[in-house]
Amino acid sequence: MIDFLKKFFKSEPSGVTARERLRLVLLSDHLSLAPDVVESLRADLIAVISKYVEVDEAHCDVTFEQQDSAVAMLANIPILSMRSRPMPPPPPAPSSPPTPDAPHMGGAATASASVAAELPAIAPKRRRRKRRASQNPAPAAG
Amino acid sequence: MHELQQPQVAPVAPPVPRGRAIVVTSGKGGVGKTTTTANVGAALARTGARVVLVDADVGLRNLDIVMGLEARVRSHILDVLEERATIEDALVADKRVPTLRLLAAAQTREKDDVDTEGMRKLIESLRERFDYVLIDCPAGIEKGFQNAIVGADEAIIVCTPEVSAVRDADRVVGLLGNRTSVKLIVNRLRPALVRKGKMLSVEDVNAILRLPLLGVITDEPGVIISTNNGEPIALDDTSPTGAAYRAIAGRIAGTDASAPEIPQEPSLLKKFGSLFGGRNA
Numbered sequence: 001m002i003d004f005l006k007k008f009f010k011s012e013p014s015g016v017t018a019r020e021r022l023r024l025v026l027l028s029d030h031l032s033l034a035p036d037v038v039e040s041l042r043a044d045l046i047a048v049i050s051k052y053v054e055v056d057e058a059h060c061d062v063t064f065e066q067q068d069s070a071v072a073m074l075a076n077i078p079i080l081s082m083r084s085r086p087m088p089p090p091p092p093a094p095s096s097p098p099t100p101d102a103p104h105m106g107g108a109a110t111a112s113a114s115v116a117a118e119l120p121a122i123a124p125k126r127r128r129r130k131r132r133a134s135q136n137p138a139p140a141a142g
Numbered sequence: 143m144h145e146l147q148q149p150q151v152a153p154v155a156p157p158v159p160r161g162r163a164i165v166v167t168s169g170k171g172g173v174g175k176t177t178t179t180a181n182v183g184a185a186l187a188r189t190g191a192r193v194v195l196v197d198a199d200v201g202l203r204n205l206d207i208v209m210g211l212e213a214r215v216r217s218h219i220l221d222v223l224e225e226r227a228t229i230e231d232a233l234v235a236d237k238r239v240p241t242l243r244l245l246a247a248a249q250t251r252e253k254d255d256v257d258t259e260g261m262r263k264l265i266e267s268l269r270e271r272f273d274y275v276l277i278d279c280p281a282g283i284e285k286g287f288q289n290a291i292v293g294a295d296e297a298i299i300v301c302t303p304e305v306s307a308v309r310d311a312d313r314v315v316g317l318l319g320n321r322t323s324v325k326l327i328v329n330r331l332r333p334a335l336v337r338k339g340k341m342l343s344v345e346d347v348n349a350i351l352r353l354p355l356l357g358v359i360t361d362e363p364g365v366i367i368s369t370n371n372g373e374p375i376a377l378d379d380t381s382p383t384g385a386a387y388r389a390i391a392g393r394i395a396g397t398d399a400s401a402p403e404i405p406q407e408p409s410l411l412k413k414f415g416s417l418f419g420g421r422n423a
Contacts, residue, residue: 013339019346022305026312026350 165294169310171281185391187242197247198290210372253286265293
């Protein structure tokens with residue numbers, strides 16, 4: 001009953017719903033990307049960017065917008081702070097110990113690195129963000 | 143061979159003037175392609191242009207019904223394509239407009255029976271005989287669609303203000319490729335619902351499709367009544383919807399340069415008046 005009343009009084013007109021559904025359905029038609037693919041694109045995007053900067057994952061927003069006749073991907077990713085030491089070494093990775101046995105270890109090493117970046121990135125980062133937030137209330141990005 | 147156009151056709155000159163072949167399509171079924179074809183065709187023919195309506199919906203023949211010509215159909219498009227009848231034999235003259243003809247679809251055959259190349263040639267030869275060849279496309283994007291568009295270099299998209307119709311129209315626009323012109327008719331608009339925010343508006347639809355707008359047809363009982371009677375509403379001088387179809391015909395012909403009017407909800411007073419002044423019971 002309450003749900004019904006809520007729907008009755010608060011819901012947006014169905015024309016707005018139709019417009020939004022249309023927008024979304026055409027987006028995936030044009031991209032030939034299913035909604036779950038878009039979601040995993042978003043997750044991957046955040047994971048990659050998180051290697052370099054600490055992002056506010058809760059407020060990350062990846063959308064697609066029609067601009068004239070093209071569709072643009074717009075990623076709005078708030079940065080909480082720069083990472084002081086990049087976790088998996090980006091460009092500055094000069095002489096690290098494991099280089100000698102590269103030929104055989106190469107494949108395994110990169111694979112494990114990418115998994116590390118993808119999977120646990122989400123869990124530990126949240127913890128870290130909380131900690132930092134408690135230490136310095138509002139760290140301006142950069 | 144030439145009996146039908148005798149009154150209109152100029153003495154044969156070497157460069158044959160080609161009429162315009164326009165396919166009326168939508169992707170989604172039930173949005174009013176056939177009604178649109180009938181009314182736009184009737185409105186064009188009423189101005190004196192030679193118009194042939196081609197029902198390309200083989201297996202689901204309807205255009206003859208909407209035109210009220212079902213009793214006059216003797217042979218159909220497949221009879222022509224398979225050379226059991228000449229084009230002239232198969233063309234049905236309209237009851238009301240002297241320059242209007244219909245080429246009916248076959249009811250008992252399937253779309254796959256139609257040879258695409260034969261269809262292209264048929265449309266081509268119709269273009270030599272008529273100013274306008276309007277092709278009523280079947281729903282879907284399969285072979286029936288391909289056969290309907292093969293001879294046309296212009297297209298009219300019929301779209302209702304519904305998510306599904308816009309989506310399908312969008313797909314069809316993509317499939318039409320580089321036709322010289324693709325234009326839009328928004329059909330079955332209900333201005334009262336649009337005003338209440340309960341229906342996609344013409345602007346919403348065309349924000350997606352981005353096509354030149356030929357016109358907007360409202361969802362009104364007159365269209366249903368005229369279809370019941372097999373009388374195109376475009377020929378009804380007293381009907382606002384008929385006038386909307388005639389304006390569309392004018393825009394197609396290039397004689398009406400005015401921007402299409404987007405119908406607004408009529409005032410209460412007008413509604414009240416039409417209760418008493420209503421024609422067409």
